[in-house]
Amino acid sequence: MSTHDPDHGGSDVALQEGDLPARFDNPGLPEHAHRLTDTDPKAARRAERQVAFLFVLSMIGTLVVLVGYFSVKFHDNLGFTEYLNRLELSNKVLGIGLAVALLGIGVGAVHWAKTLMPDEERIDYRHLQRGTDEERAEAVEKLATGAEESGFARRPLIRNTLIGAMALFPLPGLVFFRDTGPLPGDDLSTTFWKAGDRLMLDPEGGPIKASDMVLGAVAHVMPEGIEESEHPLNEKAKAAVLLIRLEEDKLAAESLPGAYGGIVAYSKICTHMGCPVALYEQQTHHLLCPCHQSTFDLTQNCKVIFGPAKRPLPQLAITVDDEGYLVAKEPFHEAVGPSFWERG
Structure with missing residues (x-):
């Protein structure tokens, strides 16, 4: 059987024979295991350089796509075999360049999150009603704290290389779309x-x-x-x-x-x-x-x-x-x- 216990937040309390409560204490979250980058500044700097390297690698991949696109030429007097050879070369350069560009951004972002961003376990209770002004201000403060803890503001090397990789990556798409056919005219x-x-x-x-x-x-x-x-x-x-x-x-x-x-x-x-x-x-x-x-x-x-x-x-x-x-x-x-x- 169960009864409603107002002294414990209105929760249901299970009762055994003799009306003795059978309660279990909340075990809470397990003890947090700190990563090496949390305790060793050298490891954190090494991880930062690794993330930056991956973003730079993405930038290189994007540049390879653009260079390969413009350097492999196709013209009307190519023979059939030569045309196929150039087409194969173009596909390989564009494919490898795009793969490196995507891989650099994706792996870099994952490595950043796994090694440098906060990974502490937290519990947030959701509510359907609008929070009070104090709660909203606290939420804004938490977001600002999270942004600070993520290192985006205080790790300019990661921030700048990520911005560079993300800024360069759309360029091949713009070039490809421009080459889908003549502009209407x-x-x-x-x-x-x-x-x-x-x-x-x-x-x-x-x-x-x-x-x-x-x-x-x-x-x-x-x-x-x-x-x-x-x-x-x-x-x-x-x-x-x-x-x-x-x-x-x-x-x-x-x-x-x-x-x-x-x-x-x-x-x-x-x-x-x-x-x-x-x-x-x-x-x-x-x-x-x-x-x-x-x-x-x-x-x-x-x-x-x-x-x-x-x-x-x-x-x-x-x-x-x-x-x-x-x-x-x-x-x-x-x-x-x-x-x-x-x-x-």
Whole structure:
């Protein structure tokens, strides 16, 4: 059985037969075992130098990454074998450098905590209510004392080398992110289309005449000569266009200057996430993106009427040449595809 003992903080006291309490004294915390660095100043200084060495090692690893990144060159006239050799060397230098940089910071921090920071056992009772002003002031004092005991303020060698290691370590990440591709600018703002380019069927190739586009017909087209561009795959990803013919009186007034006899051409790249907008519903004259169901209305100059896309599909102004083939009247007036920061 048990009873509530108000004389002992309201705790429950277990009773044996005869109502004799069976209590156990609180054994408390075990006796603290001091480390060598707690009792020997020479050992503490030696540990401090070891921690600083590890942080300096991390700094060296970061510098190795940066030097290796810029010193191993790749250029177009490399042979396949030479390219693979340089790629392998680059991967090894970057991998080893990053490993040393991370290991130096991690092991140094652990060694610092294990040998120099306080390791005395303490018991802190949690409470859910806001402490009194005296308790809060005491907590601030304890934090300041802990910071002092950690040695961060009075061990400038460790502090400065840690700051140096942590300041250098993010640099490879900045370099790597910068090299993930060209900054958005002209590469994303312009396409291969220019005035006079014939509309070539994709993927079969060959020009297309206005007379070939019957009412309701849909064709996927690319600009003439795109296969001979320096980066054809990149250019195709931006230049894909959908060609559609519908009744001329169904077209919006703003789309008529870029149309030819009811034939309109719009970018095939969804303005939400860049998926191909290739589903055409002939009865409603809607274009549907299959990825996230953004819907564009051809009769409203491809205005977004449903889904997450925020901008209409850009229109490519078209006309015909002397032979009756459909050609671009002018390039796109705006960037195609999803938004980006530098978009005009």
